[in-house]
Amino acid sequence: MKILFLNGPNLNLLGQREPDIYGSLTLADIESQVMDAAKDAGVEAVFRQTNHEGELVTWIQDARGDADAIVLNAAAYTHTSVALRDAIAGSGVKTIEIHISNVHAREEFRKNSIISSVVVGQIAGFGQHSYLLGLDAAIRLKESSVG
Numbered sequence: 009m010k011i012l013f014l015n016g017p018n019l020n021l022l023g024q025r026e027p028d029i030y031g032s033l034t035l036a037d038i039e040s041q042v043m044d045a046a047k048d049a050g051v052e053a054v055f056r057q058t059n060h061e062g063e064l065v066t067w068i069q070d071a072r073g074d075a076d077a078i079v080l081n082a083a084a085y086t087h088t089s090v091a092l093r094d095a096i097a098g099s100g101v102k103t104i105e106i107h108i109s110n111v112h113a114r115e116e117f118r119k120n121s122i123i124s125s126v127v128v129g130q131i132a133g134f135g136q137h138s139y140l141l142g143l144d145a146a147i148r149l150k151e152s153s154v155g
Contacts, residue, residue, distance in 0.1 A: 009050075009051040009052065009076045009077075009147065009150050010051070010052045010053075010054065010074065010075045010076055011046065011051055011052070011053050011054070011075065011076060011077050011078070011079060011143060011146045011147075012053075012054050012056070012067070012071050012074075012075040012077070012078045012079070012101075013039075013042060013053060013054065013055045013056070013078075013079045013080075013081075013139065013142070014056055014057075014064060014067055014068070014078060014079070014080045014081070014082075015035060015055070015056065015057035015058075015081050015083070016057075016058070016059075016061075016064060016080075016081060016082045016083035016084065016085045016086075017058075017059040017060075017061075017083050017084055017085065018059065018083055018084065019035050019057050019081060019083055020035060020057050020059070022034050022035045022037075022038070022108075023035075023037070029108075029109050030108050030109065030135075033136050035057055037136070038136045038139050039055040041136065041139070041140065042055065042139050042140065042143055043055070045140055045143055046143060049143070049147055051143075051147060053143065054075070061085055061089055061091060061092065062091075064082065064085065064089075064092060064095075065091050065092060065095045068080075068092070068095040068096055068099050068101070068103075069095055069098070069099055071099055071101045072099045072100055072101055075101055076101075076102070076146070076150055077101065077102045077103070077104065077146035077149055077150065078096075078099075078101050078102070078103040078104070078146075079103075079104050079106055079139070079142035079143065079145075079146055080096075080103055080104065080105055080106065080123070080127070081105075081106045081107060081108070081138075081139075082105070082123060086105065086107070086111070086121050086122065086123055087120055087121065087122060088122065089122060089123070090122060092122070092123055093122045093123045093125070093126055096123055096126045096127060097126040102128050102146070102149050103123075103126070103127045103128060104127060104128055104129055104130075104131065104142050104145050104146055104149075105121065105123055105124060105127040105129070105130040105131070105132075106130070106131045106132070106138045106139060106141070106142045107130075107131070107132040107133065107138060108133075108134075108135055108136065108138055109132070109133060109135075110132050110133030111132050111133075112132065112133075128145075128149060129145065131145065
């Protein structure tokens with residue numbers, strides 16, 4: 009089983025940017041935790057980050073036939089990108105939306121997810137653990153008929 013972890017804009021600044029909201033771990037720290045957990049579960053995890061919307065779209069499109077699931081932290085693009093929404097819908101790859109912070113308890117604009125209508129589910133507010141919960145959800149998706 010192959011799970012693709014895709015990360016959007018500004019997540020390369022984790023550990024530096026607003027640690028009171030996003031925590032003190034870097035994206036590399038989180039990736040290390042996910043890779044260890046994936047190895048223990050016997051699955052392949054691939055981690056990518058970009059600040060470019062089009063690159064995320066391409067990665068989602070390329071996942072078709074290559075990945076069993078996508079765990080996506082689209083960051084700000086969650087609230088703005090019809091292109092990401094359409095790529096997810098067109099890819100046919102089961103996608104799980106994750107967020108480090110509880111977006112529903114923050115600014116009003118963060119409460120609207122353009123991609124939520126085309127993902128299997130959403131995990132938000134568990135800090136870096138959102139990634140591990142996303143891994144677990146992706147594994148369970150493969151084992152069930154959900155999504």
